[in-house]
Amino acid sequence: MLDRSPANGTPDTGIPDSGSLEHDLLRLIEESREQSSDDPFRNPVLAVTLAITRRLDRGEIGESDLDGLFVRLREQSLAERAVRLRGYVGLGQDAPDAAMPARLVAAIPKGPADFETFRGLVDRTSFAVVFTAHPTFGMPKAVAALIAKAASEPDAGARAPLVAEAAALSTRPDPGISLDDEFDQACIAANHGRSALDAFNGAVLDAARGRWPDRWTELVPKPFAIASWVGCDTDGRTDIGWWDTLRYRIESKRMQLDRLMRNLPDVPATGVVRELAKGALAAVNRQLAVAPRLGTKPSLEAVHRFALALIIERERAQTDAGPILAGLAGAITAADNDDDRRTIAVLRSGIAAHGLSNALPHFRLNASQIHNAVRRVIDLEGEPTDAAQRRSHLATIHALLNDVQPVAVDFGALAAERASAARLMMTITQILKHVDGTHPVRFLIAETETGYTLLAALWLARHYGIADKVEITPLFETASALEQGIRVLDDALRNPHWRQYLKRIGRLTVQFGYSDSGRYVGQLAASFWIERLRLRLTELLAQNDLSGIELAIFDTHGESIGRGAHPTSLRDRLAYLAPEDARRRNRSTGIRVRLESSFQGSDGYLMFGTLPLATATVERIAEHVFALDIADEDAFADYVLSDASEGADETDDPIYAEADFATEFFTVVRQDMEALVDDPGYAALLGTFGPSLLDRTGSRPVARQSDGGGPTMITHPRQMRAIPNNAILHQLGYLANSLHGMGRAAGRAPDLFRDMRRDSVRFSRAFRMVQHASNVSDLDVLRAYIDTLDPAVWLERARRTQRDARRDELVVIATALERLDLAPNLRRLFGRLTCDWLSLHSAAPDLGKMSPRLTLLHAIRLALIHRIWFLAVHIPGFRPQSGITREALIERFLRLDVEGCLTLLEDIFPVTPDPTLGLNFGEPAGPRDVGTYESEHTTLFAPIGRYFTRVREISGMIQHEVGAFG
Known part of the structure; x- marks a missing residue:
């Protein structure tokens, strides 16, 4: 029976309060577990379930009692989650690498090339945080925001009211989550991330100014970047119109221009760049004013109006970051003091890394959609994934690549296109032309299981004239893809067109997914097969004399152990995804590596839910990346980052x-x-x-x-x-x-x-x-x-x-x-x-x-x-x-x-x-065949x-x- 005695602080009213109910039920769990050790035929969980059922039957537990209990249990789990999040990113812990830039500068041996050594260390983007969505918004926005705020508080007393406020809310996700909702949440995380990157880049410039007071303004530090595929991921969905994707990219552009205008010092030196940014922002706002909204099926007239706005405002809106970057460089030279120069230099770094976007875009679709788009120009039977058809498909696509000619793309052609891959490639073409063409666009292909897919994507890119602006990226995730991934890349690398493409763009990008691989072969086994594929990929690049190109590895996973994200700490997570042995082999072959990692849905966005959390997350990433890069430089042979990387002990790992x-x-x-x-x-x-x-x-x-x-x-x-x-x-x-x-x-x-x-x-x-x-x-x-x-x-x-x-x-x-x-x-x-x-x-x-x-x-x-x-x-x-x-x-x-x-x-x-309710018909009321089933609904x-x-x-x-x- 429930213990309701006054000695336990509960008056003997016959109704348990939530505290005594919790205590009683937890005690029941413990007792049932103990009894099951003596009774192997007893299931302790079902025994407690039966006990709860009987108490519900007897009225000892009512619905209001359950609701009160839920608040208590939510409060405890949310409090622990906030503490775990705080510890996961290392917020508030002894984190010596919060001063990473100063330590890097101090470690540079003095000499004629010391500035250039440092520039090479910080001017290349070595890591990208990618915000992805999927159906992973498992908690309400309000609860996520409160957890993030609580985790950011160093004092437990300050966390308590935030947790209590969250516990009073439902844990169920917001109803009717739309793509706009996902985009908004991704933007909040990205904005915090961008602010944390700005702070880090500012610290880099501060450290450099102390060492090289005459040259520090030459630096454009951009070691980290922010990217997102929200609004651009069309794999397995048809509910994202090309106008939606364009609108999201323009909104991202507006956020970048807003950031620039908000932080740019209002001094004479910035006059030119201020006018450029002010005009671009006004033009972008006019474009957005006529952009179709999400979920609508815009008329041809509405699409036409949107297209004309993009074209008419194109020059004023700026479509490349070059003029703004030049204006910022001039402003740095003309500024009167170091504080203004520093502020302008930080803005220049953010735009150099991200172009005219708050976050770099990642597009994604399925390999089958690529095949379908190219099938209309290839007279072949069978599927490219059929081993019997492999050589004929590779030979045919090679022939097509020999004489492909680019075609013009306009918004009318985009509106008329029905093939998903062609439509997406045309959308990218228009984004590069009318929104932002500063950086190449990532083009991810899910379920890539044949080299033909990569060559077909290359043909599409050339067909639309953007091959030098698209990073074609295979996703290796299924068990088959992990087995065949190296053959897929080998087939592509045997083709001279693919090799030439890689050398022109300067980067080979591959995506490893842990979702499907983990659920089909097991999470730990997936990690092993992915690491093995990484090692073989390094060998393949060296064999093909491509060690001079950069290797970008994008690991997509959620925040759960069930999807490949390490649960103990962000340090462990990064080291788990990029093991030291693979990094060492990259260094030995001279291959530069760019690491990218997804932060997904409300769980992943929590790590960027506030500026303090985002700052701690960036600090942990910096530990990982610079421990890697420093080990790559002879000048740092005797330098060790104390406690910076848990991978530092892996040099002679017995595994x-x-x-x-x-x-x-x-x-x-x-x-x-x-x-x-x-x-x-x-x-x-x-x-x-x-x-x-x-x-x-x-x-x-x-x-x-x-x-x-x-x-x-x-x-x-x-x-x-x-x-x-x-x-x-x-x-x-x-x-x-x-x-x-x-x-x-x-x-x-x-x-x-x-x-x-x-x-x-x-x-x-x-x-x-x-x-x-x-x-x-x-x-x-x-x-x-x-x-x-x-x-x-x-x-x-x-x-x-x-x-x-x-x-x-x-x-x-x-x-x-x-x-x-x-x-x-x-x-x-x-x-x-x-x-x-x-x-x-x-x-x-x-x-x-x-x-x-x-x-x-x-x-x-x-x-x-x-x-x-x-x-x-x-x-x-x-x-x-x-x-x-x-x-x-x-x-x-x-x-x-x-x-x-x-x-x-x-x-x-x-x-x-009863439709006659309240009407007097002058006679005693007769039976009405209405409301017959009220009892069933009520009971x-x-x-x-x-x-x-x-x-x-x-x-x-x-x-x-x-x-x-x-």
């Missing part, structure tokens, strides 16, 4: 000396994950009601519908996107894509496995991801969800209940679950996962376990799900409507398609208001809706406990 161990270990993980993905039970686990636990978290279209109504039954994980796949694993309490396969792999050589955990920086860092996954995973929780879908469990419960009405409910649920026939596959799946977990726990007995608070959230949510089902079985019988029977409706409730079912029930059981449908709202609320709370969405 590379034991190549066979590493290969075998990660091959086993990959094999086991691939087998798991093909297991029908795994699809059942993810797809039965997993998607319904999640709110929509972005603008990208999501749910497919089945012919029979409701969400499609998932038969293989490939039918859902990687982000919901990973998010569902979080919600079901077992992060299989970070854990599974590790047990069998460790068990093959347990002694060597333990040695690597102890001695290898690279391996132990990777394994810390497993440790974190273990902390938010629990087989008892997973088993509770699986047992919830097992009719035998419900029949056993019916056999033992003392309540006749409950027995009937349990039998109906069991019968419906029997029709779904999920249990056999799910039981086999649980056996597979358990066997591997036991092996892992034997090899690593120090792994942690899920916290009582997170376990409690799962138990409460299961009790709410069960309660929804108990109510659903009382829905009255009805004639089939739109092909939906009562039995089918109950099955949809079991899959938690609650929102869809309630919509149907509104039509099947309408509540019709069944409305409570189901409220319980489901709380189910989704808990999903948001679990997200905060895990630390990320998806």
Whole structure:
């Protein structure tokens, strides 16, 4: 029973307060876990779920009690998340590299070339922060802002009211998230990032002024940059019009001009550049005034008006940063004092790095769209990915490249174009021509699995006359792409047109994705295969005499261990993505590397949610990048950044000396994950009601519908996107894509496995991801969800209940679950996962376990799900409507398609208001056939809706406990 005694600070009113309820339920979790150690047949999570259900039945816990408890639990999880975020970016910790620029200058040996040595160190962009979206906005904007503010506060007392304010709000994401919403949030993060970069560049100039007082103004430091693909990512979506993309680029241009006008000193020296920027800003505002808005289908006249504004205002709006940069250079020379010169020089650095944009643009689409666009000029049968067609496609595209002629592009051609890839390439052409042509544009191609794709993209770029302004970038993410990636690049490099293109543009850019690779081969295995591909890529460039070009590596991942981002610290994350051995091999072959990393959705944007957070994030990036670059310079042979890079100890990492161990270990993980993905039970686990636990978290279209109504039954994980796949694993309490396969792999050589955990920086860092996954995973929780879908469990419960009405409910649920026939596959799946977990726990007995608070959230949510089902079985019988029977409706409730079912029930059981209400017809009132189903709505449908709202609320709370969405 609940302890409500006055001794515990709660008056004996019969109603628990949220504090005593929390204490009581957490104690119940602990006791149930202890009892299960003596009773192996007891599931401690289901036992607590049953206890909560009984208290709900008896009225000991009411809906208001749950809401009060949720506020308390939210406050604790949000407080911890703010502290974790603060620690993750190193804010407030001893961070010696906050003074990195001064330390760099101090480390430069004095000599004739010392200034040029420093210039070479800071004038090249070595790292780019890329803001990406996807459906990853898993919390409301207001909550994200409060978490960021709380994390920025050094004093716990100052954080408390911010956390309390956030805890009073729902954890569920904002409804109806649009692309505009995503763009706005990306811009907030980018603006904080740009301000942090300005501060860093200013510190570089300050340090240089002390050493080279006569030459420091010659420096244009731009070691870091900001980029974004929000509004430019058309992979898998058709809801982004070319006018939307153009408008976003113009808005980004306006922000850059605003920054310039806001920070430019109002002195005579800046008169020329001020007039240029003022005129450009006014012209850009006039262009935006006629730009079509998001979600509209603009008329041809509206498109024509927008196009004419871009063309008419083109010269005034500026389409290249050259004139403004020249004006800033002149202003630096003409300025009267060093303070003004410094301010102007910082602005010059920001524009030199980003052109006329607040953030550099990254465009993305799918390889199949490239193939479709070129197919109309290639007379070939078959698919380019077919091995039998490989040579013929490569030969044909080579022939096309031999005599490709550029064509003119106008907005009319863009408006008429239907092929996605051609339309996107034409959009880029118009952006370079009419918005900003300062820097080449990144063109990312998802699912690149053949060199033909790269050559076809090159043909398109040449066809539209922009080949020297587009960075064609393959994305290697699937298991096949990780295997075949080097062959893809080799096929392209064998073509002289591709080699000439790389030499002209001066950079080879590749993108590595952790989402699909991690969910199909396992996160740790994905890291190994990606690192192996990086090493082979370095060898390939050296073999092709291309060591003089820059290699840009863009790693896309979310903020979750389920998507490839290291959970312990930003230092670990950067070192995990760019291991020291790969960096060392790049240095030995003379290949300069530019690193890029995505910060995704509301979780990733948190690291740039305030200026203090953004500043700390930039400081950590500086530690990583300059530790890398300094090691590349002979002049710094004796220089060591103290505590600057956790990769500094990796020079002789034993994992590379034991190549066979590493290969075998990660091959086993990959094999086991691939087998798991093909297991029908795994699809059942993810797809039965997993998607319904999640709110929509972005603008990208999501749910497919089945012919029979409701969400499609998932038969293989490939039918859902990687982000919901990973998010569902979080919600079901077992992060299989970070854990599974590790047990069998460790068990093959347990002694060597333990040695690597102890001695290898690279391996132990990777394994810390497993440790974190273990902390938010629990087989008892997973088993509770699986047992919830097992009719035998419900029949056993019916056999033992003392309540006749409950027995009937349990039998109906069991019968419906029997029709779904999920249990056999799910039981086999649980056996597979358990066997591997036991092996892992034997090899690593120090792994942690899920916290009582997170376990409690799962138990409460299961009790709410069960309660929804108990109510659903009382829905009255009805004639089939739109092909939906009562039995089918109950099955949809079991899959938690609650929102869809309630919509149907509104039509099947309408509540019709009395149209004669208040009218006197002069006779005693007769019966009205209205309002017939008010009772069902009051006693069944409305409570189901409220319980489901709380189910989704808990999903948001679990997200905060895990630390990320998806």
